[in-house]
Amino acid sequence: MTDHLVEVGCAHCSGEQIQAERGSSRREFLTTAAASTVVAMLVSACGGGTDATTITGPVSLDIQVSNYPALTNVGGIAAVSAGGTPIAIVRTGAETFSAFSLICPHRGCTVGISGSSFRCPCHGAQFASNGTWTGGQRTSNLTALTTSYDSGTGMLSISY
Numbered sequence: 001m002t003d004h005l006v007e008v009g010c011a012h013c014s015g016e017q018i019q020a021e022r023g024s025s026r027r028e029f030l031t032t033a034a035a036s037t038v039v040a041m042l043v044s045a046c047g048g049g050t051d052a053t054t055i056t057g058p059v060s061l062d063i064q065v066s067n068y069p070a071l072t073n074v075g076g077i078a079a080v081s082a083g084g085t086p087i088a089i090v091r092t093g094a095e096t097f098s099a100f101s102l103i104c105p106h107r108g109c110t111v112g113i114s115g116s117s118f119r120c121p122c123h124g125a126q127f128a129s130n131g132t133w134t135g136g137q138r139t140s141n142l143t144a145l146t147t148s149y150d151s152g153t154g155m156l157s158i159s160y
Contacts, residue, residue: 059085059101059145059160066154071097077113077129080158086110087145087158088118090129099145099158100131106139118142 061082065071068078068089076091079102086102088111102111102118109122117134118127124136131142148157 059083059087059158061087061158063089063156063158064154065097065149065156075116075129077116079113082158088113088142089147089156089158095149095151097147097149097156098130099147100127100142101145101160102142104139105142106137111142 059082061080063080068076068080070076070078071089071091074091074093078089080087080089088100088102090098090100092098100118103109104111104120104122104125106120106123106125109120111118111120111125111127114126116129118129118131119125120137123139125133125139126135127142128134131144133139133141143160145158145160148159149155150157
Protein backbone atom coordinates (compact mmCIF):
# COMPACT_ATOMS: atom_id res chain seq x y z
CA MET A 1 0.00 0.00 0.00
CA THR A 2 1.29 3.48 -0.87
CA ASP A 3 1.27 6.11 1.89
CA HIS A 4 -0.47 9.36 1.06
CA LEU A 5 0.02 12.60 2.93
CA VAL A 6 -2.96 14.62 4.02
CA GLU A 7 -2.22 18.28 4.80
CA VAL A 8 -4.13 19.87 7.62
CA GLY A 9 -3.76 23.63 7.96
CA CYS A 10 -5.56 26.91 8.42
CA ALA A 11 -5.42 30.48 7.20
CA HIS A 12 -4.23 31.64 10.63
CA CYS A 13 -1.21 29.34 10.95
CA SER A 14 1.26 31.47 8.97
CA GLY A 15 1.59 28.83 6.29
CA GLU A 16 2.50 26.08 8.75
CA GLN A 17 0.80 22.82 7.98
CA ILE A 18 0.62 19.58 9.83
CA GLN A 19 1.02 16.44 7.79
CA ALA A 20 -0.52 13.13 8.75
CA GLU A 21 0.14 9.91 6.98
CA ARG A 22 -2.94 8.16 5.75
CA GLY A 23 -1.43 4.94 7.11
CA SER A 24 -1.27 6.48 10.62
CA SER A 25 -3.71 5.43 13.25
CA ARG A 26 -7.06 7.15 13.42
CA ARG A 27 -6.22 8.33 16.95
CA GLU A 28 -2.97 10.02 15.81
CA PHE A 29 -4.74 11.74 12.92
CA LEU A 30 -7.64 12.96 15.11
CA THR A 31 -5.21 14.20 17.78
CA THR A 32 -3.22 16.11 15.17
CA ALA A 33 -6.38 17.55 13.60
CA ALA A 34 -7.74 18.58 17.01
CA ALA A 35 -4.44 20.25 17.90
CA SER A 36 -4.51 22.14 14.60
CA THR A 37 -8.03 23.36 15.34
CA VAL A 38 -7.05 24.56 18.81
CA VAL A 39 -3.99 26.37 17.43
CA ALA A 40 -6.13 28.03 14.75
CA MET A 41 -8.67 29.17 17.36
CA LEU A 42 -5.95 30.54 19.64
CA VAL A 43 -4.25 32.41 16.83
CA SER A 44 -7.60 33.80 15.73
CA ALA A 45 -8.45 34.86 19.29
CA CYS A 46 -5.10 36.51 19.90
CA GLY A 47 -4.97 38.08 16.47
CA GLY A 48 -1.34 39.10 16.56
CA GLY A 49 -1.88 42.02 18.95
CA THR A 50 -3.63 44.46 16.66
CA ASP A 51 -5.99 46.88 18.34
CA ALA A 52 -9.73 46.50 17.86
CA THR A 53 -12.20 49.32 17.36
CA THR A 54 -13.54 50.18 20.79
CA ILE A 55 -16.74 52.08 19.98
CA THR A 56 -18.68 51.63 16.78
CA GLY A 57 -20.90 54.69 16.93
CA PRO A 58 -21.81 57.79 18.92
CA VAL A 59 -22.59 57.32 22.60
CA SER A 60 -25.00 59.54 24.47
CA LEU A 61 -26.38 58.68 27.90
CA ASP A 62 -27.91 60.57 30.82
CA ILE A 63 -28.08 58.86 34.21
CA GLN A 64 -29.36 59.80 37.64
CA VAL A 65 -26.28 59.27 39.82
CA SER A 66 -28.39 58.46 42.91
CA ASN A 67 -29.67 55.33 41.09
CA TYR A 68 -26.16 53.83 41.31
CA PRO A 69 -25.15 53.17 44.96
CA ALA A 70 -21.55 52.42 43.90
CA LEU A 71 -21.23 56.08 42.86
CA THR A 72 -22.10 57.42 46.34
CA ASN A 73 -18.44 57.68 47.34
CA VAL A 74 -15.34 59.03 45.58
CA GLY A 75 -13.58 56.07 43.95
CA GLY A 76 -16.83 54.19 43.38
CA ILE A 77 -17.32 52.50 40.00
CA ALA A 78 -20.55 51.52 38.27
CA ALA A 79 -21.16 49.77 34.95
CA VAL A 80 -23.89 50.97 32.58
CA SER A 81 -24.72 50.44 28.92
CA ALA A 82 -25.45 52.93 26.15
CA GLY A 83 -26.76 51.50 22.90
CA GLY A 84 -25.01 48.19 23.56
CA THR A 85 -21.71 49.82 24.52
CA PRO A 86 -20.66 48.81 28.08
CA ILE A 87 -19.43 51.84 30.03
CA ALA A 88 -17.72 52.29 33.39
CA ILE A 89 -18.43 55.41 35.43
CA VAL A 90 -15.92 56.38 38.12
CA ARG A 91 -16.64 59.00 40.77
CA THR A 92 -13.41 61.03 40.92
CA GLY A 93 -14.54 63.85 43.25
CA ALA A 94 -17.55 65.32 45.03
CA GLU A 95 -18.89 66.64 41.73
CA THR A 96 -16.63 65.02 39.11
CA PHE A 97 -16.84 61.77 37.20
CA SER A 98 -14.91 59.90 34.51
CA ALA A 99 -16.35 57.41 32.06
CA PHE A 100 -14.67 54.78 29.90
CA SER A 101 -15.72 52.27 27.29
CA LEU A 102 -15.47 48.78 28.78
CA ILE A 103 -14.55 47.34 25.38
CA CYS A 104 -10.94 46.16 25.57
CA PRO A 105 -8.82 47.95 22.96
CA HIS A 106 -6.83 44.73 22.36
CA ARG A 107 -9.52 42.46 20.88
CA GLY A 108 -12.92 43.90 21.82
CA CYS A 109 -13.79 41.75 24.85
CA THR A 110 -15.91 43.31 27.58
CA VAL A 111 -13.66 44.44 30.44
CA GLY A 112 -14.90 43.79 33.97
CA ILE A 113 -14.70 45.85 37.14
CA SER A 114 -12.16 44.35 39.55
CA GLY A 115 -12.26 46.21 42.88
CA SER A 116 -11.10 49.74 42.11
CA SER A 117 -9.74 48.90 38.65
CA PHE A 118 -10.58 46.96 35.48
CA ARG A 119 -9.46 43.62 34.00
CA CYS A 120 -10.04 41.98 30.62
CA PRO A 121 -11.21 38.38 31.13
CA CYS A 122 -10.05 37.36 27.62
CA HIS A 123 -6.37 38.31 27.73
CA GLY A 124 -5.66 39.63 31.23
CA ALA A 125 -5.08 43.29 30.35
CA GLN A 126 -5.38 45.43 33.47
CA PHE A 127 -6.40 49.07 33.72
CA ALA A 128 -6.37 51.61 36.56
CA SER A 129 -9.57 53.43 37.55
CA ASN A 130 -8.46 56.30 35.28
CA GLY A 131 -8.50 53.94 32.25
CA THR A 132 -4.71 53.69 31.94
CA TRP A 133 -3.27 50.29 30.98
CA THR A 134 -1.26 48.95 33.93
CA GLY A 135 -0.32 45.37 33.06
CA GLY A 136 -1.19 42.06 31.49
CA GLN A 137 -1.70 41.88 27.73
CA ARG A 138 -0.05 44.94 26.20
CA THR A 139 -2.64 47.32 24.73
CA SER A 140 -3.67 50.95 24.74
CA ASN A 141 -5.71 52.70 27.45
CA LEU A 142 -9.47 52.36 27.69
CA THR A 143 -11.35 54.87 25.55
CA ALA A 144 -12.29 57.89 27.67
CA LEU A 145 -15.75 59.38 27.25
CA THR A 146 -16.83 62.97 27.92
CA THR A 147 -18.79 63.57 31.14
CA SER A 148 -20.81 66.52 32.37
CA TYR A 149 -22.39 66.55 35.84
CA ASP A 150 -25.27 68.78 37.00
CA SER A 151 -25.04 68.85 40.80
CA GLY A 152 -28.46 70.51 41.06
CA THR A 153 -30.31 67.64 39.40
CA GLY A 154 -27.79 64.87 40.09
CA MET A 155 -27.72 64.01 36.38
CA LEU A 156 -24.54 62.81 34.67
CA SER A 157 -24.32 63.13 30.90
CA ILE A 158 -21.89 60.85 29.05
CA SER A 159 -21.00 61.24 25.38
CA TYR A 160 -18.47 60.18 22.78
